[in-house]
Amino acid sequence: MDLDAYVSERRGEWNRLEALTRRRRLDAHEADELVLLYQRAATHLSVVRSHSPDPILLAFLSQLVLAARSAVTGGRRFSWQPVIRFFTTTLPLELYRARRWWLTTMVLNVLVVGVLIVYFSGRPDLIESFSPGVLSSTYASDDFVDYYSEFQSQNFAAQVWTNNAMIAGQCLASGVLILPVFYVLWENMLGLGLAGGLMIYSGHGDTFFTYILPHGFLELTSIFVAAGVGLRTGWAWIAPGPHRTRGRALADRARAGMLVALGLVVMLFVAGLLEAYLTPSGLPDAVRIGVGFLVWVAFLTYALGVGSAAHHRGETTDLAPEHTVAEVPTA
Incomplete structure (x- = not known):
C-alpha cells in the first residue's frame, strides 16, 4: 500500500471529521456527516494498523477516532448510582x-x-x-x-x-x-x-x-x-x-x-x-x-x-x- 497516496486521498475527510468533533452544536445534516466520517475513520485506522507501522499516523488516527466516538455517543457524566x-x-x-x-x-x-x-x-x-x-x-x-x-x-x-x-x-x-x-x-x-x-x-x-x-x-x-x-x-x-x-x-x-x-x-x-x-x-x-x-x-x-x-x-x-x-x- 502506498501510504502517502492513502493519506493524501483521505486527509480531507479526517480534517472535516476533526472539525466536526470540535463543534458544540451540530444540525441534523452535520450529525449524520459526523457518524459517517467516524465510521470511515475507524475503518481507515484498521487498514493502517494492518498495513503500516507508522506510529505517528496510528496515534493521530487513534486520537481522532476516540474524539469522534465521544462526539457521537455523547459525554457521560459521573454517577454515584453504579x-x-x-x-x-x-x-x-x-x-x-x-x-x-x-x-x-x-x-x-x-x-x-x-x-x-x-x-x-x-x-x-x-x-x-x-x-x-x-x-x-x-x-x-x-x-x-x-x-x-x-x-x-x-x-x-x-x-x-x-x-x-x-x-x-x-x-x-x-x-x-x-x-x-x-x-x-x-x-x-x-x-x-x-x-x-x-x-x-x-x-x-x-x-x-x-x-x-x-x-x-x-x-x-x-x-x-x-x-x-x-x-x-x-x-x-x-x-x-x-x-x-x-x-x-x-x-x-x-x-x-x-x-x-x-x-x-x-x-x-x-x-x-x-x-x-x-x-x-x-x-x-x-x-x-x-x-x-x-x-x-x-x-x-x-x-x-x-x-x-x-x-x-x-x-x-x-x-x-x-x-x-x-x-x-x-x-
Missing part, C-alpha cells in the same frame, strides 16, 4: 451466591485452628521445633501484646491492610488451581494455632483471645470469603454445570470473584482499622471483643440478609444498560 448499586445489590448478592463455599471454609478452618491450639498447648516440644527459642523468649509475656502498638496506628493499619489484601489476593488468584488455596489457608491457620498454643501453654490464653478476637472476627472471615470464592472459581472448570462450557463457567465465576475482591478491599480496610485502633486500645476487654463481634454480625447480616433479599427479588450483578458502553458500528 457505586450505590454495587454496595446495596451487586456485592451482597455475589456474597450470598457464594455463601456455601465461604461459610464451609470458615467453619472447617475454625475447627482446625481450635484443634491445633489445643494440640500445641500440650506439646511445648512441637512449639519449640517450629519456633526454636520462642518458649524462653518474651513473646508470650510482652511481644505478643506489644506487636499491636509497636508502630503508629495509621501506619500499622496500612501495613495490616496490605498484608491481608495480599493473602486474600493469593486465595482469589490461585483458586483456579485449587490446591494453592489450601496451602495458603494451612500456612495461616498453622501460625494462628502455634501462637494460640504457645500463649495458652505460657498461661496467657486470655490475652491471646482478647487481642485476636476484636479484629479477628472480620479479618479471618475476609480471608475465608476470598478462599471460598477462589475455590468456587476453580471448581467451575471441573464441574461447569449443564448448558455451559468450562470456559464460560470459569469466566462467569472469575467475574464474580473480581466483584467480591472489590468488596474485600473495604472489609479488610475496616479490619485493619479495628486491629490498629480497637485491639490495642485501653477499652475493657468485653467492649473490644463486643465491638468486633458486632461488626462481624453486621457483615453476616449484610452478606446473607441483604444478599438473600436481592436474590429473591431476581436481581442481577450485570450493569444497567445506561451504564454500559454503547456500541457504534463501523463501516
Whole structure:
C-alpha cells in the first residue's frame, strides 16, 4: 500500500471529521456527516494498523477516532448510582451466591485452628521445633501484646491492610488451581494455632483471645470469603454445570470473584482499622471483643440478609444498560 497516496486521498475527510468533533452544536445534516466520517475513520485506522507501522499516523488516527466516538455517543457524566448499586445489590448478592463455599471454609478452618491450639498447648516440644527459642523468649509475656502498638496506628493499619489484601489476593488468584488455596489457608491457620498454643501453654490464653478476637472476627472471615470464592472459581472448570462450557463457567465465576475482591478491599480496610485502633486500645476487654463481634454480625447480616433479599427479588450483578458502553458500528 502506498501510504502517502492513502493519506493524501483521505486527509480531507479526517480534517472535516476533526472539525466536526470540535463543534458544540451540530444540525441534523452535520450529525449524520459526523457518524459517517467516524465510521470511515475507524475503518481507515484498521487498514493502517494492518498495513503500516507508522506510529505517528496510528496515534493521530487513534486520537481522532476516540474524539469522534465521544462526539457521537455523547459525554457521560459521573454517577454515584453504579457505586450505590454495587454496595446495596451487586456485592451482597455475589456474597450470598457464594455463601456455601465461604461459610464451609470458615467453619472447617475454625475447627482446625481450635484443634491445633489445643494440640500445641500440650506439646511445648512441637512449639519449640517450629519456633526454636520462642518458649524462653518474651513473646508470650510482652511481644505478643506489644506487636499491636509497636508502630503508629495509621501506619500499622496500612501495613495490616496490605498484608491481608495480599493473602486474600493469593486465595482469589490461585483458586483456579485449587490446591494453592489450601496451602495458603494451612500456612495461616498453622501460625494462628502455634501462637494460640504457645500463649495458652505460657498461661496467657486470655490475652491471646482478647487481642485476636476484636479484629479477628472480620479479618479471618475476609480471608475465608476470598478462599471460598477462589475455590468456587476453580471448581467451575471441573464441574461447569449443564448448558455451559468450562470456559464460560470459569469466566462467569472469575467475574464474580473480581466483584467480591472489590468488596474485600473495604472489609479488610475496616479490619485493619479495628486491629490498629480497637485491639490495642485501653477499652475493657468485653467492649473490644463486643465491638468486633458486632461488626462481624453486621457483615453476616449484610452478606446473607441483604444478599438473600436481592436474590429473591431476581436481581442481577450485570450493569444497567445506561451504564454500559454503547456500541457504534463501523463501516
